[in-house]
Amino acid sequence: MSTKDVPLVQARGLVKRFGHVVAIDHSDFELRHGEILAVIGDNGAGKSSIVKAICGALQPDEGEILIEGKPVHFSSPIEAREMGIEIVYQTLALSPALSIADNMFTGRELRRPGFLGKWLRMLDKPAMERFAREKLNELGLMTVQSIRQPVETLSGGQRQGVAVARAAAFATKFIIMDEPTAALGVKESRRVLELIKDVRARGIAIVLISHNMPHVFEVADRIHIHRLGRRLCTIDPKDYTMSDAVAFMTGAKTPEVADAA
Amino acid sequence: MxxxxxxxxxxxxxxxxxxxxxxxxxxxxxRRRTLLDHIQHVLHNNPTLVPVIVLALSLVAFGIIAGERFFSPFNLSLIMQQVSIIGMLAAAQSLIILTAGIDLSVAAIMVLMSVVMGNLAVNMGVPTPIAIVAGFAGGAAAGLLNGVLITRVKLPPFITTLGTWNVFFALNLWLSGAQSIRSQDIDEKAPLLKFFGESIQLGGAKITFGVILMVLMFLALWYMLNHTAWGRHVYAVGDDPEAAELSGIRTERVLLSVYTLAGFLCALAGWAAIGRVGSISPQSFYEGNLQSITAVVIGGISLFGGRGSILGALFGALIVGVFQSGLRIAGVDVLWQVFAIGWLIIIAVAIDQWIRRVSA
Structure with missing residues (x-):
């Protein structure tokens, strides 16, 4: 069996309880290599809980998570990040007063080689700026005037672009994106969707959490429908309509097969 | 596309x-920008520009009002000496304000540690270098206490340091028995404590080691804040702590390091203060906490955190020194010096608010 046959992420029987509330109720999760997997569900269905469990922001009480077939136990998203898993938060997690380059490297700055870096811990600003410019160029985002520009001077779409570029630059396995288009206008959403497809074209898988059905159906390869704390089914967007998906996720309809994709 | x-x-x-x-x-x-928009933008990108301009203008103004005596090398170097101790406290205060905190206890830590150094070296006969190192350790520990209360017990910095200010001041009175250590006793038993009072003569100017220490402290901190990852993290934490945490910065650790370093710098200022004042008085620098905040605010560092350059605090301290010296030489009553400083603070904060409203 080649490595491509082993799913990138496979989670089985995940359970997370908060007191009497069961946020994740024996749920499964699967992400395949190089795909865009959309995760949809009603408010409170627990879709963000399951994604948090995958990236280490929550520690499940039961169940196992395998990444490329190997069991993992992340105690924080920073540990997940060390394995090449990046997250684009809904709030973006950018520092507004710092430059684009500074933001790209927050928490993993490059230091100068030799004495300056080792003893004076001097940052290698030219290298970081070069890298940041390169990454933004690759994603066609260099409408930005200067890489030293503070993030607060950028538009909403550009900020989203910087956050996605940061994730894409460092992710080797997959990126989780939480509602990347929720705060954007029509035009900017379009650009971010193109960006998501560009990232997939580079072989990086994406978990897309979104409420926006047209966006989900446009970019997703598979859709994971979450209901009442567990995975109800996965569907192929080509075989179902948006109203089917909404019916499944709200319980108005029950899917015939749990794994339709 | x-x-x-x-x-x-x-x-x-x-x-x-x-x-x-x-x-x-x-x-x-x-977009068509008015001249005012342009100014706002330039200031937004260069937060130190305001204090530099104010410093330059006040130098010119007092040169005209107070005449030659103001511009004498002697007077200019005297201003440097007068601001050196508050300048060092302002350096420590800047670090904390950059993280969107505030430290009301800086001067209390400083005086307490100079009392510790003096007690050990002069009254108890401990070798002076050991007494000084003990003072440094005490300053760092006092800063760490502030940091732990703020990060682990999750108390607001204002309340925490209001409390520790009183605690440190009381400890200082207790350790010193509310008595000063006289200058002659220091000279006799521990002259090293007065090291930063030594000076070199340059023309008519008298440059004390304390002034040199202050300048070096600012340069070192400027380097750390702008050219190391730690410094970038200090800004990020002050700017948006949640975003900083999510992007992989251990914000608690950064805050602990900032408060501890500030405490250490206060102890260093305490050593320098012995040289500046000559004696060790538990009652000295009672207003130092607020004076350090004044220098930082006038220096254009935002009280909301994450914005401003530490060099601004140096200029802020100098502006206060220039105002005091200029008004004194011009023969203006002390109360008007206080009056002027008060307006400087208000204007500085108003300008900061205006700059922060810059539209992209």
């Missing part, structure tokens, strides 16, 4: 309307 509608077959119907629209994510239309 010229024609979005062509490129994405999945685009929704509503987006068909985009076909004719401009397709860049966002363009920077060269």
């Amino acid at each position: 010229n024609d979005v509608a062509d490129r994405s077959p999945g685009a929704t119907e509503a987006e068909a309307g985009l076909a004719g629209a401009a397709s860049a994510v966002a363009e920077f239309q060269p």
Whole structure:
């Protein structure tokens, strides 16, 4: 069996309880290599809980998570990040007063080689700026005037672009994106969707959490429908309509097969 | 990305309307800017510019009002000496204010540690270098206490340091028995404590080691804040702590390091203060906490955190020194010096608010 046959992420029987509330109720999760997997569900269905469990922001009480077939136990998203898993938060997690380059490297700055870096811990600003410019160029985002520009001077779409570029630059396995288009206008959403497809074209898988059905159906390869704390089914967007998906996720309809994709 | 509608077959119907629209994510239309907009932008990008301009203007103004005596090398170097101790406290205060905190206990830590150094070296006969190192350790520990209360017990910095200010002041009175250590006793038993009072003569100017220490302290901190990862993290934590945490910064650790370093710098200022004052008085620098905040605010560092340059605090301290010296030489009553400083603070904060409102 080649490595491509082993799913990138496979989670089985995940359970997370908060007191009497069961946020994740024996749920499964699967992400395949190089795909865009959309995760949809009603408010409170627990879709963000399951994604948090995958990236280490929550520690499940039961169940196992395998990444490329190997069991993992992340105690924080920073540990997940060390394995090449990046997250684009809904709030973006950018520092507004710092430059684009500074933001790209927050928490993993490059230091100068030799004495300056080792003893004076001097940052290698030219290298970081070069890298940041390169990454933004690759994603066609260099409408930005200067890489030293503070993030607060950028538009909403550009900020989203910087956050996605940061994730894409460092992710080797997959990126989780939480509602990347929720705060954007029509035009900017379009650009971010193109960006998501560009990232997939580079072989990086994406978990897309979104409420926006047209966006989900446009970019997703598979859709994971979450209901009442567990995975109800996965569907192929080509075989179902948006109203089917909404019916499944709200319980108005029950899917015939749990794994339709 | 010229024609979005062509490129994405999945685009929704509503987006068909985009076909004719401009397709860049966002363009920077060269919106017509007024002169005031320009000034606001320049200041936003260079937060130290305001204090530099104010310092230059006040130097010119007092040169005219107070005449030659003000510009004598002797007087200018005297201003440096007068601001050196508050300047060092302002350096420590800047670090904390950059993290959106505040430290009301800086001067209390400083005086307490100079009392510790004096007690050990002069009254108890401990070798002076050991007494000084003990003072440094005590200062760092006092800062760490503030940091732990703020990060682990999650108390607001203002309340925490209001409390520790009193605690440190009481400890200082207890350790010193409310008695000063006389200058002659220091000279006799521990002259090293007065090291930063030594000076070199340059023309008519008298440069004390304390002044040199202050300048070096600012340069070192400027380097750390701008050219190390730690410094970038200090700004990020002050700017938006949640974003900093999510992007992988251990914010608690950064805050602990900032408060501890500030405590250490206060102890260093305590050593320098012995040289500056000559004796060790538990009652000295009672207003130092607020004076350090004044220098930081006038220096253009935002009280909301994450914005401003530490060099601004040096200029802020100098502005206060220049005002005091200039008004004194011009023969103006002390109360008007206080009056002027008060307005400087208000104007500085108003300018900061205006700069922060800059539109992208």
